[in-house]
Amino acid sequence: MALRLIVKEGEDLLTKKSRPVEQFDQKLHTLLDDMRETMYAAGGVGLAAPQIGVLRRVCVIDIGDGLIELINPVVTKTAGVQETAEGCLSSPGKCGITRRPKKVTVEFFDRNGKKQTMKGEDLLAKAFCHEIDHLDGILFKEHVICWENQ
Ligand code: CO
Numbered sequence: 001m002a003l004r005l006i007v008k009e010g011e012d013l014l015t016k017k018s019r020p021v022e023q024f025d026q027k028l029h030t031l032l033d034d035m036r037e038t039m040y041a042a043g044g045v046g047l048a049a050p051q052i053g054v055l056r057r058v059c060v061i062d063i064g065d066g067l068i069e070l071i072n073p074v075v076t077k078t079a080g081v082q083e084t085a086e087g088c089l090s091s092p093g094k095c096g097i098t099r100r101p102k103k104v105t106v107e108f109f110d111r112n113g114k115k116q117t118m119k120g121e122d123l124l125a126k127a128f129c130h131e132i133d134h135l136d137g138i139l140f141k142e143h144v145i146c147w148e149n150q
Contacts, residue, residue: 001033003041004052009091015137018048018055020072024113028058032069032111035060044089046127048134051090059131063123073108073132076117078125085148086126088140096144104128 007013021028031054039047039060048059061068080102087095104125107117120128130140 001030001037004034004038006038006042006047006089007051007053009088009094009139009141013050013053013055014090014134014139016050016055017137018050018057018135020057021109024071024109024111028071029111031056031058032060036062036067036069039089042089045123046131047089048131050134050137057135059134061124061127061131063127065124068118069111070106070108070128070131071111071113073106073128073135075104075128075132076107077103077105079103082122082126083145084122084126086130086140086143088130091139091141094141095148096141097146097148098126098140098143099145100126100129100143106132 035047045063046061049056057072059070078101082102083099086098103121105119106128
């Protein structure tokens with residue numbers, strides 16, 4: 001496992017669309033392991049592959065309830081609205097209130113290629129949306145309705 005450098009806002013890579021994962025092999029597992037280590041070392045609750053320079057549809061999330069690994073994730077259902085503070089490891093020091101769904105259902109594959117469905121509320125719903133946005137080159141600033149600390 002290795003810690004990877006986190007790409008910062010302003011770099012082109014973060015605005016690009018990532019490609020789906022096709023092979024659930026050791027290379028993917030190493031990527032997931034590196035992403036987990038990098039996220040925990042940086043003290044984040046989520047990290048998407050483009051943030052370490054890999055344009056693949058992979059993200060990791062841990063809001064304090066354990067690690068979630070999402071491969072080729074898709075939001076299939078949303079409900080409600082939350083307006084809460086949000087930041088990003090690629091935008092250090094920036095924080096804003098975003099408008100996001102309060103409940104989100106995602107479908108994805110786990111590291112072994114098994115299809116999974118998961119529901120998230122509040123912080124987890126926000127993390128799902130934030131990380132999946134990264135895979136489409138969308139940064140949280142596009143959802144900010146009011147900036148803080150600026
Ligand atoms: Co982010």
